[in-house]
Amino acid sequence: MLRTDKLVFEYIRRDEEGNVEGITRAVDNVNLDVKPGEFIAILGHNGSGKSTLAKHFNALLYPTEGEVFVDGMNTEDDSHLWDIRQEAGMVFQNPDNQIIGQVVEEDVGFGPENMGVPTQEIWERVEESLKTVGMLQFRKSSPNHLSGGQKQRVSIAGVIAMHPKCIIFDEPTAMLDPNGRKEVIRAARALNQVENITIILITHYMEEVIYADRVFVMDKGHVEMTGTPREIFSQVDRLKELRLGVPQVTLLAHELKKAGLPLPDGVLTREEFVEELKKIKR
Amino acid sequence: MLRDITLGQYYRTESVIHSLDPRVKLVATFAFIVSLFVANNFIGYVIAALFLAMVIYLSKVPPKFIFRGMKTIFFLLLLTMVFNLFLTPGTPIVSVWKFTITQEGLKMAAMMAVRLVFLITGSSLMTLTTTPNHLTDGLERLLRPLRLFKVPVHEISMMMSIALRFIPILMEETDKIMKAQMARGADFESGSLIKRAKSLVPLLVPLFISAFRRANDLAMAMEARCYKGGDGRTKMKPLIYEKRDRLAYLVIILYLVLIVVMGRILF
Amino acid sequence: MSIILDHVNYIYDEDTAMAHAALIDVCLNIPDGQFVGLIGHTGSGKSTLIQHMNGLEKPTSGCVFYDGKDINDSDYDKKSLRAKVGLVFQYPEHQLFETDCFKDVCFGPKNLGLPQKEVELRAYEALKQVGFDDEYFYQSPFDLSGGQKRRVAIAGVLAMKPEVLILDEPTAGLDPKGREDILNLISKLHEEMGITIILVSHSMDDVANYVQRIIVMNKGRVAFDDEPKEVFKHYKELEEIGLAAPQVTYVMQELHEAGFPVDTDVTTLEDAKNEILKAFGKC
Numbered sequence: 001m002l003r004t005d006k007l008v009f010e011y012i013r014r015d016e017e018g019n020v021e022g023i024t025r026a027v028d029n030v031n032l033d034v035k036p037g038e039f040i041a042i043l044g045h046n047g048s049g050k051s052t053l054a055k056h057f058n059a060l061l062y063p064t065e066g067e068v069f070v071d072g073m074n075t076e077d078d079s080h081l082w083d084i085r086q087e088a089g090m091v092f093q094n095p096d097n098q099i100i101g102q103v104v105e106e107d108v109g110f111g112p113e114n115m116g117v118p119t120q121e122i123w124e125r126v127e128e129s130l131k132t133v134g135m136l137q138f139r140k141s142s143p144n145h146l147s148g149g150q151k152q153r154v155s156i157a158g159v160i161a162m163h164p165k166c167i168i169f170d171e172p173t174a175m176l177d178p179n180g181r182k183e184v185i186r187a188a189r190a191l192n193q194v195e196n197i198t199i200i201l202i203t204h205y206m207e208e209v210i211y212a213d214r215v216f217v218m219d220k221g222h223v224e225m226t227g228t229p230r231e232i233f234s235q236v237d238r239l240k241e242l243r244l245g246v247p248q249v250t251l252l253a254h255e256l257k258k259a260g261l262p263l264p265d266g267v268l269t270r271e272e273f274v275e276e277l278k279k280i281k282r
Numbered sequence: 283m284l285r286d287i288t289l290g291q292y293y294r295t296e297s298v299i300h301s302l303d304p305r306v307k308l309v310a311t312f313a314f315i316v317s318l319f320v321a322n323n324f325i326g327y328v329i330a331a332l333f334l335a336m337v338i339y340l341s342k343v344p345p346k347f348i349f350r351g352m353k354t355i356f357f358l359l360l361l362t363m364v365f366n367l368f369l370t371p372g373t374p375i376v377s378v379w380k381f382t383i384t385q386e387g388l389k390m391a392a393m394m395a396v397r398l399v400f401l402i403t404g405s406s407l408m409t410l411t412t413t414p415n416h417l418t419d420g421l422e423r424l425l426r427p428l429r430l431f432k433v434p435v436h437e438i439s440m441m442m443s444i445a446l447r448f449i450p451i452l453m454e455e456t457d458k459i460m461k462a463q464m465a466r467g468a469d470f471e472s473g474s475l476i477k478r479a480k481s482l483v484p485l486l487v488p489l490f491i492s493a494f495r496r497a498n499d500l501a502m503a504m505e506a507r508c509y510k511g512g513d514g515r516t517k518m519k520p521l522i523y524e525k526r527d528r529l530a531y532l533v534i535i536l537y538l539v540l541i542v543v544m545g546r547i548l549f
Numbered sequence: 550m551s552i553i554l555d556h557v558n559y560i561y562d563e564d565t566a567m568a569h570a571a572l573i574d575v576c577l578n579i580p581d582g583q584f585v586g587l588i589g590h591t592g593s594g595k596s597t598l599i600q601h602m603n604g605l606e607k608p609t610s611g612c613v614f615y616d617g618k619d620i621n622d623s624d625y626d627k628k629s630l631r632a633k634v635g636l637v638f639q640y641p642e643h644q645l646f647e648t649d650c651f652k653d654v655c656f657g658p659k660n661l662g663l664p665q666k667e668v669e670l671r672a673y674e675a676l677k678q679v680g681f682d683d684e685y686f687y688q689s690p691f692d693l694s695g696g697q698k699r700r701v702a703i704a705g706v707l708a709m710k711p712e713v714l715i716l717d718e719p720t721a722g723l724d725p726k727g728r729e730d731i732l733n734l735i736s737k738l739h740e741e742m743g744i745t746i747i748l749v750s751h752s753m754d755d756v757a758n759y760v761q762r763i764i765v766m767n768k769g770r771v772a773f774d775d776e777p778k779e780v781f782k783h784y785k786e787l788e789e790i791g792l793a794a795p796q797v798t799y800v801m802q803e804l805h806e807a808g809f810p811v812d813t814d815v816t817t818l819e820d821a822k823n824e825i826l827k828a829f830g831k832c
Binding site for chain 1: 590591592694695696721722723724725726727729751752754791792793795796797799800803804807809818821822825826829
């Protein structure tokens with residue numbers, strides 16, 4: 001579905017007079033291969049290059065070196081530009097800065113309008129997308145009167161209405177409160193499981209990645225760790241070096257293991273933790 | 283403080299006037315304004331008043347709500363009247379010191395006052411019964427012929443509707459920035475004019491930076507959703523004339539004819 | 550130096566159709582030197598509440614006292630109040646405006662009308678207190694990372710030498726390491742300078758490890774106000790209002806239900822670890 005081949009992205013830093021100060025390599029030799037229907041999480045601290053990487057999947061940025069393929073189409077091939085943007089939808093961080101319409105349903109219709117979908121079908125798509133994210137009852141509302149989580153769900157509906165095969169979530173929860181975060185993650189998981197849409201979730205909240213099929217951890221522009229959530233979260237100390245943490249339960253299990261209890265690595269949930277302790281007790 | 287300012291004072295209710303095509307309402311408002319300047323006699327104003335009263339009645343907007351807006355232009359009204367009253371040459375009635383009130387002045391002042399009140403009422407009726415985005419939609423369609431002269435009509439209307447969406451957000455943001463700077467001892471209210479202008483820097487810099495960031499984010503989000511300008515775009519809510527819209531046009535034409543004919547017959 | 554709120558009510562957009570109560574009968578007493586966590590989800594009234602503490606908002610009814618004086622008296626000097634009760638807003642982007650960090654931090658003390666020398670001294674001290682590197686002093690605040698911006702914003706308020714420091718969501722949008730750094734910094738400021746700290750957050754996990762007292766706001770009312778472990782005992786009620794106790798609270802609760810002899814009052818990871826080890830006879 002998505003593939004990067006030795007992807008490098010550099011940008012030139014300039015001082016106030018416009019002289020070149022230096023070159024920053026934001027993405028450094030990244031090779032990814034995401035299969036259709038997968039739920040991928042990309043972790044990394046602020047400034048690790050994860051958002052820059054994400055913008056390549058939607059042809060918002062182009063590689064300095066290497067190549068990016070979306071469903072077999074090279075992003076640098078201009079003739080496929082609009083196909084790529086339709087197939088790989090994007091949800092951004094700030095909910096206010098990606099809603100264009102003044103009424104929820106009009107915003108959801110914005111993508112299909114741009115694609116030239118006939119009016120009747122736009123209405124069908126809008127209704128179906130709002131239903132998918134559970135925002136149908138707000139279709140006539142002004143986005144300014146919604147909570148952060150609701151606004152993000154409207155943004156997600158706006159992407160679904162374009163019938164994408166893949167959605168890239170670029171830190172969709174960074175500006176939300178815990179309730180809003182849950183709403184968005186729930187919506188993302190549902191899209192993956194029910195609609196079989198490929199999901200790329202970029203985040204630095206550890207609790208959000210435990211449901212992913214695979215996790216990539218980025219640092220200084222390259223992929224530092226790859227694996228299932230369990231494999232990644234077994235390496236508590238390594239994650240800390242990369243300015244990241246692990247969910248509290250995982251950390252607790254890790255600490256207890258260090259203190260001598262025979263617990264496995266990478267305990268992800270509370271249920272699992274209690275079960276493991278029960279096993280030891282017996 | 284800043285959140286009190288409301289833009290586009292739309293009055294939400296359901297009425298014939300509300301459901302009219304925005305193009306009809308734009309044309310009607312324009313026609314009404316023209317008629318006010320065509321009408322130059324008593325009968326003409328009576329017809330205009332009746333027409334206005336009928337529209338107000340049909341719109342279901344409480345008259346109280348409409349005339350509340352009049353308060354803001356009260357001084358403008360007073361000024362126009364005073365100027366016309368004293369500065370129109372003609373047959374004098376009363377003379378106070380250097381100022382003379384003439385017969386013509388009195389007539390002129392009354393006429394201008396009526397015109398102004400009608401004008402404001404008529405145009406606020408349009409904004410009260412049409413949502414801002416309907417209005418921009420209507421404008422876009424009406425101005426479409428201007429595209430022949432390379433006027434970017436679609437872009438202008440897109441800009442207008444984005445501005446309408448972001449004004450409340452930026453208002454709220456201004457409020458927050460003001461408070462953040464006040465918490466650091468900034469003072470926006472006292473001092474000389476220069477000092478006050480200077481005190482706006484800590485407010486304007488963060489506001490502009492934020493506005494630019496938002497603009498950048500929004501441009502990216504629009505591109506990501508396949509926005510490529512007006513060509514090849516379909517409309518979710520296309521403007522289509524219905525029976526009531528055609529009827530409304532007919533009423534407008536009749537009204538205009540009446541005003542013109544009345545003016546001719548009587549004088 | 551305590552802050553006392555006496556039956557404070559605040560109604561937004563009074564006299565309009567949009568009127569709604571943001572604060573309802575709030576009574577609080579925050580004594581000197583306390584480290585308080587103020588928790589509530591978006592719209593719970595917590596932001597409105599802190600703006601009452603330094604006079605940015607005026608209660609519709611009720612009184613706010615600082616140091617025994619009613620801050621809404623007409624002859625009360627609000628400017629000096631705002632120096633004493635420092636408020637750092639959520640997004641540093643809302644306050645940074647100068648061409649370099651040092652000048653930006655000078656803004657607060659300059660507004661107090663202090664001599665230039667004193668202003669610069671205070672700015673320097675404040676930047677040192679937040680652990681800001683000398684080499685960034687003359688850099689534009691807009692080129693900094695999120696965590697560094699936040700430090701400059703906090704320094705900008707610290708330079709006014711406040712007796713109370715209120716921080717609204719100081720960790721929003723930061724990565725895990727950045728969050729930890731800022732929380733440790735705040736905790737250090739509390740210990741070293743002995744100032745009162747009110748930390749506003751919607752994350753129990755963040756707050757539980759640091760504060761002495763938690764105030765939970767819900768729909769404009771104070772829902773809970775107690776020591777962390779007492780507040781977390783109400784984890785079920787907390788969940789109903791859309792908040793959650795720290796994960797360890799749940800873990801301990803579940804272990805207890807599963808028959809492990811553990812104390813459920815635990816709120817921090819360290820205590821949880823010790824409790825479990827004790828239960829397994831490893832301590």
